[in-house]
Amino acid sequence: MSVQDKKVIHTAACLIIGDEVLGGKTVDTNSAYFAKFCFSLGINLRRIEVIADDEGEIVEAVQRMSTSYDFVVTSGGIGPTHDDITYQSIAKAFGLSLKLHEGAFERMKRLSKPHKSQPNFDWNVPSAALRAKKRMVELPYDDSVADEDQVIFVDESLWVPVNCVQGKIHILPGVPRLFEQMLDGLKPRLLPRLTDPEGKGVYRILISTPMAESQVAGYLTELAAKTEAKGVKVGSYPRWGKARNTVTLVGRDVEYMDSVVPEVEKAVQGHRVAVEGEDDSDSDVLK
Numbered sequence: 001m002s003v004q005d006k007k008v009i010h011t012a013a014c015l016i017i018g019d020e021v022l023g024g025k026t027v028d029t030n031s032a033y034f035a036k037f038c039f040s041l042g043i044n045l046r047r048i049e050v051i052a053d054d055e056g057e058i059v060e061a062v063q064r065m066s067t068s069y070d071f072v073v074t075s076g077g078i079g080p081t082h083d084d085i086t087y088q089s090i091a092k093a094f095g096l097s098l099k100l101h102e103g104a105f106e107r108m109k110r111l112s113k114p115h116k117s118q119p120n121f122d123w124n125v126p127s128a129a130l131r132a133k134k135r136m137v138e139l140p141y142d143d144s145v146a147d148e149d150q151v152i153f154v155d156e157s158l159w160v161p162v163n164c165v166q167g168k169i170h171i172l173p174g175v176p177r178l179f180e181q182m183l184d185g186l187k188p189r190l191l192p193r194l195t196d197p198e199g200k201g202v203y204r205i206l207i208s209t210p211m212a213e214s215q216v217a218g219y220l221t222e223l224a225a226k227t228e229a230k231g232v233k234v235g236s237y238p239r240w241g242k243a244r245n246t247v248t249l250v251g252r253d254v255e256y257m258d259s260v261v262p263e264v265e266k267a268v269q270g271h272r273v274a275v276e277g278e279d280d281s282d283s284d285v286l287k
Helices: 030-041 053-066 086-093 102-111 127-133 176-195 213-230 254-267
Strands: 011-017 045-052 073-074 095-099 138-141 161-167 169-172 204-207 233-237 244-250 271-273
Touching: 011 030, 011 053, 030 045, 030 073, 030 176, 045 053, 045 161, 053 073, 053 086, 053 169, 053 176, 053 204, 073 176, 086 095, 086 138, 086 161, 086 169, 138 161, 169 176, 204 254, 213 233, 213 244, 213 254
Parallel strands: 011 045, 011 073, 073 169
Antiparallel strands: 095 138, 161 169, 204 244, 204 271, 233 244
C-alpha cells in the first residue's frame, strides 16, 4: 500500500516514555517540538502524555491512541539497557514479534562507532555489548506489511529508523537532537496524507493588549461565537509579570481572519504583533 493510499491525517498524539522525565531528571522538549511541527503542517494535535517505562502503561496507551488518532509519535525507551522496553511493549500491544532488522543492523555497523570505553569491541564476536546493540534494531515487525512502510530511514547519516506500527504509531528516540531530525525527515511522507498537501499549516494572529483578561473576557466570548463558523479559535493568554497580555486568532481562513483584526484591536485597545513580547519595554514590567 502506497503512502498516497493511506488514511488522511487529521489528528495527532504524542507519547513521551521515560521514568527520567517523570522523575525530573530530564526535561521533555520533544512534545513541544512535535506541537510546533503539527501546527506548521495543519495537523490537529489532540493529546500529549508522559508515562513511565512500564510495559502495561505503554501497551494501554498505544492501543488507545492508535484507535483515536491518525498520527501518533512515541519518544524514548529504545536504547540498549534493560529499562528500554518501548519496542517490546509496542510489539506486545499489537501481537507482533520482535525481529532483528538486518538492514538497520548493517547501517548500525556502518555508521556507528564503538564507545571509547569499548576499545576491543568486535561486531563479529558475541558479547554483552553486541547483544545490547542488537536490542536497538530488534523491531516490532509485521510480515504482511511492506518493509519500507514500517522501517523508515529518513536520513542517510543515521542508522536508527523510524519504526512505524499499524500505519499510525511512529517510534522515535528520546534524544532531542535525533527526535527533531527524524521527525523533520518524516515530513515528505506525511505531506500526501494531509488535508492540505502543500503543508501550509494553520494561520495564527497575535494581538497585544494592555487590558486584563477579565476585562476582555466578555468581548472574546462574543468574538469566539461569531468566528466559530469560520473555523477560527479565539484565545487569551496572560503574561505574568508583564503589562501586556496576548489575544490569539487561530484558523485557516486567512482573508477572513485578517478582516477582523481591526475590530479586535479596537475592542482590546491593542495592536497586532509578529512575536509575543516584541512591544515590551522595561517600563512595562509590573511591580
